[in-house]
Amino acid sequence: MQWRRLRRSWCSYLFLAGALALAQQRSFVSCPIVRDTKTVPCFLAEYDGELYYLGIQQDITSEFHPPQLKHEVLVEGRIAEGPRVCGGVPLQPVSISVLKEVNLACNTLLPAEPGIEAPAALRGAGPSSRRSEGGRASRETLSGRHEFEVLYAFNDDYLEYASNLVVTEAAAYAKQVRASKVNIAGYRATTLLSNGDRLVEKAGLAEKRAQNVATLLRGLGVSGVSVEWKTEAVPADGRTDASRRRVTILVTP
Amino acid sequence: MRRLGLIISVFVFGIALTLSAQYQSSFKLTWIEPGSGQILPEVDSFDSVEGTLGVLNASGPVNTDNHPFFTPLGTNGRACVNCHQPTYAMSVSAAGLRERWRLTEGKDPVFAAFDGSNCPGLAQDKESSHSLLLKRGLFRIPLPWPPRNPDGSPKPVEFTIEVVRDPAGCNISPEYGLKSAQPTISVYRRPRPAANLKYVISGGQPIVLKTGTLADVDPETGKPVSMNLMSDAREPTLKTQALSAIMGHEQARLAPSAQQIEKIIEFESQVFAAQAAHIFGGSLVDPGGPAGLGPVALRDHRAGVLGDNDYDPVFGSFDAWKGTDYYRSSVARGADIFMFRQFWLRDAAHINSIGLGNPLKRTCATCHNAQMSGQDLSAGWVDVGTTNYPTWTEPATWAESSELPVFKITCARDADPHPYLGRIIYTTDPGRALISGRCVDVGSIVMQQFRGLSARAPYFANGSAKTLREVVDFYDRRFDMKLTDQEKEDLINFLGSL
Numbered sequence: 050m051q052w053r054r055l056r057r058s059w060c061s062y063l064f065l066a067g068a069l070a071l072a073q074q075r076s077f078v079s080c081p082i083v084r085d086t087k088t089v090p091c092f093l094a095e096y097d098g099e100l101y102y103l104g105i106q107q108d109i110t111s112e113f114h115p116p117q118l119k120h121e122v123l124v125e126g127r128i129a130e131g132p133r134v135c136g137g138v139p140l141q142p143v144s145i146s147v148l149k150e151v152n153l154a155c156n157t158l159l160p161a162e163p164g165i166e167a168p169a170a171l172r173g174a175g176p177s178s179r180r181s182e183g184g185r186a187s188r189e190t191l192s193g194r195h196e197f198e199v200l201y202a203f204n205d206d207y208l209e210y211a212s213n214l215v216v217t218e219a220a221a222y223a224k225q226v227r228a229s230k231v232n233i234a235g236y237r238a239t240t241l242l243s244n245g246d247r248l249v250e251k252a253g254l255a256e257k258r259a260q261n262v263a264t265l266l267r268g269l270g271v272s273g274v275s276v277e278w279k280t281e282a283v284p285a286d287g288r289t290d291a292s293r294r295r296v297t298i299l300v301t302p
Numbered sequence: 303m304r305r306l307g308l309i310i311s312v313f314v315f316g317i318a319l320t321l322s323a324q325y326q327s328s329f330k331l332t333w334i335e336p337g338s339g340q341i342l343p344e345v346d347s348f349d350s351v352e353g354t355l356g357v358l359n360a361s362g363p364v365n366t367d368n369h370p371f372f373t374p375l376g377t378n379g380r381a382c383v384n385c386h387q388p389t390y391a392m393s394v395s396a397a398g399l400r401e402r403w404r405l406t407e408g409k410d411p412v413f414a415a416f417d418g419s420n421c422p423g424l425a426q427d428k429e430s431s432h433s434l435l436l437k438r439g440l441f442r443i444p445l446p447w448p449p450r451n452p453d454g455s456p457k458p459v460e461f462t463i464e465v466v467r468d469p470a471g472c473n474i475s476p477e478y479g480l481k482s483a484q485p486t487i488s489v490y491r492r493p494r495p496a497a498n499l500k501y502v503i504s505g506g507q508p509i510v511l512k513t514g515t516l517a518d519v520d521p522e523t524g525k526p527v528s529m530n531l532m533s534d535a536r537e538p539t540l541k542t543q544a545l546s547a548i549m550g551h552e553q554a555r556l557a558p559s560a561q562q563i564e565k566i567i568e569f570e571s572q573v574f575a576a577q578a579a580h581i582f583g584g585s586l587v588d589p590g591g592p593a594g595l596g597p598v599a600l601r602d603h604r605a606g607v608l609g610d611n612d613y614d615p616v617f618g619s620f621d622a623w624k625g626t627d628y629y630r631s632s633v634a635r636g637a638d639i640f641m642f643r644q645f646w647l648r649d650a651a652h653i654n655s656i657g658l659g660n661p662l663k664r665t666c667a668t669c670h671n672a673q674m675s676g677q678d679l680s681a682g683w684v685d686v687g688t689t690n691y692p693t694w695t696e697p698a699t700w701a702e703s704s705e706l707p708v709f710k711i712t713c714a715r716d717a718d719p720h721p722y723l724g725r726i727i728y729t730t731d732p733g734r735a736l737i738s739g740r741c742v743d744v745g746s747i748v749m750q751q752f753r754g755l756s757a758r759a760p761y762f763a764n765g766s767a768k769t770l771r772e773v774v775d776f777y778d779r780r781f782d783m784k785l786t787d788q789e790k791e792d793l794i795n796f797l798g799s800l
Contacts, residue, residue: 083661090663106659115659119649119722147655150722154370158646158661174644174663177611207718208514209657217509261515269508288618300672 235259391754636796
């Protein structure tokens with residue numbers, strides 16, 4: 050009896066937590082808005098009457114890669130606590146996918162205004178002042194079987210800088226441990242938008258992602274590479290959809 | 303007061319005229335003919351539009367006698383030196399080519415029908431058949447369509463290409479064109495300087511940042527290459543480039559020997575060319591001045607260093623010239639504009655589209671970031687807009703009636719479109735896309751080095767800017783930089799000093 054009550058309360062808790070997380074989640078497609086400031090520009094997007102802050106212009110090594118005017122953007126983020134930034138409700142973490150087709154209507158560049166300031170940037174709008182451009186902290190020492198994860202923007206197989214580094218690291222590790230097997234698995238995914246619509250990545254993308262990574266690994270001198278992919282799109286949960294657009298590289302010594 | 307002003311103006315004008323006359327009387331331009339057998343000194347200087355170009359043979363005097371760089375190896379009488387003349391910073395200027403036409407009545411092998419004319423099928427004795435070379439310094443580059451893999455098999459392509467306009471007639475020619483037995487696209491491009499090459503070939507990374515794909519490799523060593531060597535990065539190494547140039551531009555029937563190729567590369571790798579003096583500013587390489595100027599600096603500096611920073615800039619510091627005479631102060635201000643003047647970089651494929659955002663508030667040095675050369679340290683093809691409608695240089699920069707072809711590119715529905723122009727693109731040169739077959743690459747051209755500019759007008763790969771002023775004006779328009787006249791003059795002086 051007590052066990053049943055406990056299970057019911059756990060279920061209620063999980064349901065509530067899930068509902069709360071979903072309530073804090075914003076997934077939408079809209080035109081990005083660029084707001085100039087005294088320093089670097091802020092990137093924003095409007096959805097359902099609210100303005101959201103996505104991030105600022107940084108460097109190629111930064112985790113946030115800004116959207117692009119002339120393109121709509123798929124924003125998948127979680128409302129963060131704290132005051133507005135650059136006039137927008139901050140989303141953190143946030144995933145940005147620039148949609149491929151050109152949309153000339155996406156062309157809003159707002160001038161700098163007194164009182165609207167960008168958060169501190171590691172790099173300003175001029176040349177870099179940082180002497181070390183390393184960017185990423187070095188990965189922990191790896192051993193044994195290890196899975197590397199390469200993430201993608203929606204409907205895209207382009208390897209941005211961070212993903213490019215993951216592949217390079219995976220190749221280095223596979224060579225270091227003289228991997229007996231390197232299994233690559235490609236996925237495409239679905240995104241649940243806040244308005245209830247679902248966006249499904251195009252067919253064939255999982256294979257293309259996986260094959261591209263395999264080509265890179267082979268080109269980087271890794272042998273014993275096998276490739277597989279899921280033809281069906283991974284279903285959406287509305288919270289972790291951005292992390293399901295991926296390729297995994299499983300390195301077995 | 304007004305009369306005093308007039309007297310001063312006349313006096314200043316008189317001095318300028320005298321200096322100019324002295325300069326003109328000592329004007330030294332030397333066209334090296336293949337097989338002339340001369341000795342090139344270790345240090346040489348040539349008059350350029352605004353002063354003196356310095357050329358350094360770092361390994362000492364070069365005997366050109368039987369040297370494969372200076373000896374015709376093919377069937378049309380050309381050698382490498384025809385298009386890579388020391389007097390023009392190891393490239394060749396349109397003015398120099400016009401002079402050569404006049405002196406040889408069009409008989410110089412540089413005007414060979416194959417690529418020194420608008421199309422081989424034209425009457426070769428007519429100046430009009432060589433108009434792209436004579437007016438803009440453009441050689442015909444015939445490229446197979448579809449592009450080929452190294453084994454000769456066709457590459458998959460993401461677009462169709464149609465010839466919309468073809469004043470020169472080569473692309474619609476039944477013999478040489480797109481519908482010929484060997485379908486060919488002819489584009490017209492400037493020869494790049496065969497100098498300062500250690501900077502051009504440095505910086506190879508295994509994965510190309512701009513595409514997320516594997517970089518081309520040196521076929522002999524398997525190591526990744528910079529992919530900055532040619533305007534479309536089609537040749538990976540100096541060796542493959544030399545071989546391709548001899549078989550193509552020199553129309554050789556037999557491949558050159560390994561020793562000949564080695565000697566060409568040895569020569570190219572030790573030549574450094576840069577502006578060394580200015581007509582009114584004097585020597586640019588005096589002690590205590592900017593350390594990045596002149597050919598000796600190019601010889602001594604380390605290649606492959608990122609200069610997009612404020613502590614070790616692309617062409618070094620020009621602070622020593624701040625507040626000095628008019629010219630030097632202007633150059634120093636120009637260097638600051640290049641490094642620090644912010645503007646909105648917009649709609650440039652392979653810059654804005656690689657995760658940096660569109661627009662990007664940055665400076666010239668963001669893209670022209672490699673120390674001493676001003677190229678991109680990563681594989682540097684970018685669609686800055688010179689060849690693609692609507693920002694193309696015709697007719698805004700090239701004000702005369704354009705003789706460049708215009709192609710219509712239609713991207714396949716399942717391909718990624720050009721990031722800012724979509725699926726239908728009109729272009730005078732598809733650039734890298736003619737090699738990669740990719741839509742996103744249409745109009746992307748590998749940026750070129752900034753050295754010896756005063757000696758080798760016109761500029762841009764399509765020769766559309768007759769002067770550095772036109773280069774600066776193009777960027778001012780393209781990126782709405784709102785440069786003042788003073789800023790433009792400073793930038794021009796800076797670029798001319800390199």
